[in-house]
Amino acid sequence: MQTSSPSNSNDERFMKRALDLAIKAMGRTSPNPLVGCVIAKDDQIVGEGYHLKAGTPHAEVHALADAGELARDATAYVTLEPCSHFGRTPPCAEALIRAGVKRVVVAMSDPNPLVSGRGIARLREIGIQVDVGLMCQEASLINEVFIKAITTGLPFVVYKTAMTLDGKIATETGDSRWVSSEGSRQYVHQLRDRYDVILAGSETVLIDNPALTCRLPSGRDPIRLIVDGKLRIPENAQVLSSSALSPCVIATTQAASREKLGRLNLLSGVEVWQYDTPRHVPLEKLLCDLVRRGWTSVLLEGGGGLAGTLIKEQCVDKVEFFIAPKLVGGNGPSPLSGLHIQHMSDALELHDLLFDMNSGDLHVTGYTSRS
Numbered sequence: 237m238q239t240s241s242p243s244n245s246n247d248e249r250f251m252k253r254a255l256d257l258a259i260k261a262m263g264r265t266s267p268n269p270l271v272g273c274v275i276a277k278d279d280q281i282v283g284e285g286y287h288l289k290a291g292t293p294h295a296e297v298h299a300l301a302d303a304g305e306l307a308r309d310a311t312a313y314v315t316l317e318p319c320s321h322f323g324r325t326p327p328c329a330e331a332l333i334r335a336g337v338k339r340v341v342v343a344m345s346d347p348n349p350l351v352s353g354r355g356i357a358r359l360r361e362i363g364i365q366v367d368v369g370l371m372c373q374e375a376s377l378i379n380e381v382f383i384k385a386i387t388t389g390l391p392f393v394v395y396k397t398a399m400t401l402d403g404k405i406a407t408e409t410g411d412s413r414w415v416s417s418e419g420s421r422q423y424v425h426q427l428r429d430r431y432d433v434i435l436a437g438s439e440t441v442l443i444d445n446p447a448l449t450c451r452l453p454s455g456r457d458p459i460r461l462i463v464d465g466k467l468r469i470p471e472n473a474q475v476l477s478s479s480a481l482s483p484c485v486i487a488t489t490q491a492a493s494r495e496k497l498g499r500l501n502l503l504s505g506v507e508v509w510q511y512d513t514p515r516h517v518p519l520e521k522l523l524c525d526l527v528r529r530g531w532t533s534v535l536l537e538g539g540g541g542l543a544g545t546l547i548k549e550q551c552v553d554k555v556e557f558f559i560a561p562k563l564v565g566g567n568g569p570s571p572l573s574g575l576h577i578q579h580m581s582d583a584l585e586l587h588d589l590l591f592d593m594n595s596g597d598l599h600v601t602g603y604t605s606r607s
């Protein structure tokens with residue numbers, strides 16, 4: 237893909253605005269991307285818009301409608317290449333052409349194989365000047381979920397955990413309420429609001445009986461997914477209660493009791509996905525099935541066994557660790573009991589790190605592999 241970005245400070249200002257618009261829909265567009273669009277003429281914004289929800293009009297359509305006739309001879313700033321295909325909505329490249337814009341500034345090309353360069357090519361073919369690559373890094377970051385899912389068929393997986401400074405997620409008696417501060421726990425609800433699926437192992441359900449809902453005033457409950465090879469989940473577990481607005485999926489195997497599986501399937505809002513394996517749920521297959529269902533991101537919230545296995549299988553993209561300034565010692569569980577690296581030289585090194593201490597805990601964010 238040919239990239240060019242002869243940008244000026246207005247270009248950056250308008251693209252920044254388009255990015256700010258795009259992230260307003262964070263957590264609401266899956267499986268589609270976050271996209272913002274600004275239409276500017278004579279250094280003034282004359283129209284703007286962003287994509288609100290999959291299946292509804294794209295960002296460019298909102299911005300063009302907002303600009304009306306003023307779009308003629310204007311410049312459009314789009315955080316993602318305009319689409320060229322007929323999907324659930326018609327191609328935005330054609331809408332930009334019809335509106336008569338004379339220049340299009342695109343932050344990044346679309347990794348969707350249905351588009352990937354064709355939108356840009358179509359605009360250039362008509363004679364529209366297209367500059368690609370302005371704030372590309374920022375644009376890729378806001379769409380890390382979309383990029384992973386559309387290019388691999390696997391969801392973007394984030395492992396969130398809270399541990400004491402001496403690396404325990406609970407005391408040796410199993411007590412874990414609470415490791416992290418009130419502020420950190422509040423932030424976790426923002427994560428639950430952002431990602432499609434919240435994942436936990438049956439051990440976590442048996443020990444902590446969490447509800448795994450989002451308790452923000454205008455938040456939305458993620459789909460709760462429990463990996464439970466032997467179907468040990470108690471039938472009165474909080475995750476099975478239909479008070480949450482999203483379904484609860486239990487992934488199990490041939491080791492599950494048929495009677496219990498039947499009873500769980502009858503509960504409203506509960507789905508049991510039974511895999512053809514003897515004891516262990518095939519995790520990569522399960523993750524693929526989530527994307528097939530349109531769920532492209534996963535927040536893994538425990539426990540350490542499941543997290544270790546998923547990291548070993550290279551299924552985790554990002555980690556968010558809250559490290560509380562507390563010490564408990566003893567034999568309490570660790571956040572990655574399922575990972576058994578023997579030599580420090582083989583340790584998984586994280587990159588693109590962020591450190592934050594606003595909540596009173598040390599909050600470390602990092603990525604597991606370079607994309």
Ligand code: AOF
Nearest residue numbers: 268271287291294295319323324325348
């Ligand atoms: C969006 N919103 O603002 C842009 C998108 O199913 P469709 O027809 O909505 O097409 C979705 C694809 O369109 C999406 O995967 C991406 O490649 C492209 N651009 N999508 O939902 C937008 N600009």
Ligand code: ZN
Nearest residue numbers: 294319327328
């Ligand atoms: Zn489009």
